[in-house]
Amino acid sequence: MSRSSRALALLAVPALLVAGCSSGGTDAGSGGTGGDRVAVLASFYPLQFVAAEVGGDRVEVSSMTPPSAEPHDLELSPAQVADLSSADVVVYQSGFQAAVDEAVEQTRPAHVVDATQAAGLSEGGAHADEHEGEEHADEHEHGSLDPHFWLDPTLMPDVADAVADALTEVDPDGADTYRSNADALGERFAALDEEYRTGLATCERDVIVTSHEAFGYLAERYGLEQVGISGVDPEAEPSPARLREVGDLVRESGVTTIFFETLVSPKVAETLAADLGVGTAVLDPLEGLTDDAQDYFGVAEQNLEQLRVALSCA
Numbered sequence: 001m002s003r004s005s006r007a008l009a010l011l012a013v014p015a016l017l018v019a020g021c022s023s024g025g026t027d028a029g030s031g032g033t034g035g036d037r038v039a040v041l042a043s044f045y046p047l048q049f050v051a052a053e054v055g056g057d058r059v060e061v062s063s064m065t066p067p068s069a070e071p072h073d074l075e076l077s078p079a080q081v082a083d084l085s086s087a088d089v090v091v092y093q094s095g096f097q098a099a100v101d102e103a104v105e106q107t108r109p110a111h112v113v114d115a116t117q118a119a120g121l122s123e124g125g126a127h128a129d130e131h132e133g134e135e136h137a138d139e140h141e142h143g144s145l146d147p148h149f150w151l152d153p154t155l156m157p158d159v160a161d162a163v164a165d166a167l168t169e170v171d172p173d174g175a176d177t178y179r180s181n182a183d184a185l186g187e188r189f190a191a192l193d194e195e196y197r198t199g200l201a202t203c204e205r206d207v208i209v210t211s212h213e214a215f216g217y218l219a220e221r222y223g224l225e226q227v228g229i230s231g232v233d234p235e236a237e238p239s240p241a242r243l244r245e246v247g248d249l250v251r252e253s254g255v256t257t258i259f260f261e262t263l264v265s266p267k268v269a270e271t272l273a274a275d276l277g278v279g280t281a282v283l284d285p286l287e288g289l290t291d292d293a294q295d296y297f298g299v300a301e302q303n304l305e306q307l308r309v310a311l312s313c314a
């Protein structure tokens, strides 16, 4: 967050404390339309999806990150910061979006789900020590924790459970609904995990070259090796040296496809692919939705298909 927006956000605090006293929760400026529905504010798409699935008809979910925007460097206006205090439940991921971390700190919403805690990501990268892959564990260790846990479906049910608990605190009448919705969602994540496991069990190659390193959790779960052109942050420009390194790797390991994303420019990936004479395909990091008709599971299944083609899986 820039210095000036930080100052603006600080200025907004007294105003929203006052506003917080008079609002009944549904009439505040969070775009809530839903009468008695529980107002849930999620920080970006995968968490928004979980909240909507678990809450069902009893909740009205909105997202701090606009649809089809890239969530990494989200900035929040003072009005958006104020939305946190009028929401009944806030669902976010600490350590991922600095502006959201600050807004949570400032507004201290009464009911908060932190996906980092719920998914158990805080112990120096839960995924890094679970698997043997020493050599790619260290790729994530420099800098901050790899945030992209939502691409590993086995880590999602715990978040759904935490959301169900928070919703139940706010709306005890919905307890059974939230519990059964979270269970059903957990089963869908388990089924997706099974699809990935079998779909990627027998492949000719295991190296995936991606625009930014969004697929570390996915790669480690399913025995793939991720090579990111950019690092964990999609905004980071790859150096010429990095591009040469990736090029060498592509040649050495016989990579046929360079993956690009939906929410960041495909230019670097396309140029590199053209230079190396390999193809490109979309692998969606699920950080936002570009197609309203899609959802988490639809995109995850498309990703699986793309991986199976690129890696020549049986």
Ligand SMILES: [Zn+2]
Binding pocket: 072, 148, 212, 213, 214, 232, 233, 234, 285, 287
């Ligand atoms: Zn990312």
